[in-house]
Amino acid sequence: MLTRCWLIGIIVLALASAHGQPGPPTVRFGIDLRRDRPQVERQPLTLSTDRIDVYGGDPDLAERVSSHVEVAIATLPPRFANPSMRFSVRIGPPDDGDCPVRGFASMFVGQPSIGLLVDPEWSDAELQRIVAHEVGHVYHAAARAAVDPPSGDAILNEGLATWLAAPSRLADLGFSSFESAIRSSMERGIYFGMDEEPTPDLSTFASSAEECVALRDALYTQRAGFVGFLIQRFGMEAVIEASRQPLELTFMGREGWRASRLDYEAEFGAPLAQLEREWLAGFATE
Numbered sequence: 001m002l003t004r005c006w007l008i009g010i011i012v013l014a015l016a017s018a019h020g021q022p023g024p025p026t027v028r029f030g031i032d033l034r035r036d037r038p039q040v041e042r043q044p045l046t047l048s049t050d051r052i053d054v055y056g057g058d059p060d061l062a063e064r065v066s067s068h069v070e071v072a073i074a075t076l077p078p079r080f081a082n083p084s085m086r087f088s089v090r091i092g093p094p095d096d097g098d099c100p101v102r103g104f105a106s107m108f109v110g111q112p113s114i115g116l117l118v119d120p121e122w123s124d125a126e127l128q129r130i131v132a133h134e135v136g137h138v139y140h141a142a143a144r145a146a147v148d149p150p151s152g153d154a155i156l157n158e159g160l161a162t163w164l165a166a167p168s169r170l171a172d173l174g175f176s177s178f179e180s181a182i183r184s185s186m187e188r189g190i191y192f193g194m195d196e197e198p199t200p201d202l203s204t205f206a207s208s209a210e211e212c213v214a215l216r217d218a219l220y221t222q223r224a225g226f227v228g229f230l231i232q233r234f235g236m237e238a239v240i241e242a243s244r245q246p247l248e249l250t251f252m253g254r255e256g257w258r259a260s261r262l263d264y265e266a267e268f269g270a271p272l273a274q275l276e277r278e279w280l281a282g283f284a285t286e
């Protein structure tokens, strides 16, 4: 059973904060607002190590998750090392939505936490890469430090978490590089314009839950490739700095809340569309 109570709490907070301002109300958050972020119900502690507390799942699954966390941390770049960090992992039942959420990370009030909605059908390699992506979120958030949880820029958030999980992701998807994975998607007509909706409702493009998950994998892989380009061009610190922008939401009436977008020109000296063109041009010369 999943709840979205805290999400409702945030919206109430947003309305309260926005009250009394002229023009469309805009509010700032230090937290990541994602439409379908579920929360796993409280569960008993299954395993505790130097690094993590695992809640829920059976002892065997908790052990597997713990070893996947260690593998993911061992392959992080030294910049992200954080030996004293502890976090919790909550294991819940698989999500049965149109585009099943498989994992999520949160840094709510400074408490790092990962949620895994584990489908028993997953292979070990698949579990490994899902864990590694969420570990990437947690260590990115810790490296960013300035704001509590993720920024408002979905490209940098998901791209960097995926980039940090490169070894296990590429191994499970069967590619030697993000670029080769992206080329393969493009050959099948799958490409998401960087300047388009940052959090598209992928279920509208998919005819099944499996297809939707595959599209999300393609989207995040694409963002990881782009983030890799930004890191190569501008350096890791510039990318981390850009990811510190807090999320701003503007109330747009019937359309609901519109999330802020990062000003790429201010952060990287060129608009997002131009950076995207330069990144894509590099594909042709490889």
Ligand SMILES: [Zn+2]
Residues within 6 Å of the ligand: 133, 137, 157, 158, 161
């Ligand atoms: Zn993610």
